[in-house]
Amino acid sequence: MNLDFLELVVCDTSPQIRIVTLNRPEAKNALNRQVIQQLMQLIKTLEDESSTRVVILQGKQGNFAAGADIKEMLHADLVEIDLLTEQVHELHKRMNTSPIIFIAAIEGYCLGGGFELALACDIRIASPQAVFGLPEVKLGILPGGWGTQKILTLAGISFAMKNILTGEFFDSEKALSFGLVSEVDVDPLQESMQIAERIASNSPYANSAIKELLTGVEYAILKERLELERTAFKQLFVEGEAREGLLAFAEKRKPNFIRT
């Protein structure tokens, strides 16, 4: 298995717990297609081995992930954009329905597609200095990897509208108060390991049944709306201003969006 952009470690206190680290620190761990593919491949392998009960997901060098890879999206044609959305949706669905419990240990930037990946985890533990946001709107796109629906479900429409429409960043305290993270802790990895150990000491049958009831039911409710989100995301590349927004980021300038 080729895992260039991931690091996999067995937790030294429990062989049932794996720590997976996103490893593209030079791009703030931005998620390119290879990262998405490698995560999917790794999860399938861990499920097949069946000894892994909990996966803790973190980012290398003090950031979780600053979103999908903007430069890759800029150069992608419509077929590739479609493939990216399909792969992201498949990954999140797999995490949602997997018997493995996923915990995101969040430090630093947790933005856009990176935040969506954290939201696809079952539990999120954030450092007090973590920075959250769905800044896609500033790029002329939208949170197309379940973000609109997860934020709506977890935090409610008032929060979702304001934060997705402005794209502004917010801190851990706010994320906690709106139910977007489970806990804030100065050492998110250590705290995640302790939670993982408590989970792994419980019955795997009970854990799976509980997860299926919570996330399985959530997926059944959201399924159609997630398809609408995927279509809307792609449409912004067809007739919206996605190209200008992405190009502006790559050129380190403000985008020239149409003003009416």
Ligand code: CO8
């Ligand atoms: N993609 C690609 N490269 C990135 C990204 C990214 N998301 N984020 C940072 N980088 C790169 C920068 O371009 C820079 O590269 P270089 O050294 O070559 O110039 C390097 O990482 C370091 O970044 P900065 O110099 O910008 O570091 P700062 O500390 O000044 O700023 C920020 C850090 C605030 C995180 C800033 O980099 C930033 O705003 N990044 C973009 C955040 C963003 O807009 N995220 C959303 C991306 S779009 C998205 O996630 C859509 C998801 C849709 C789901 C997928 C389809 C279903």
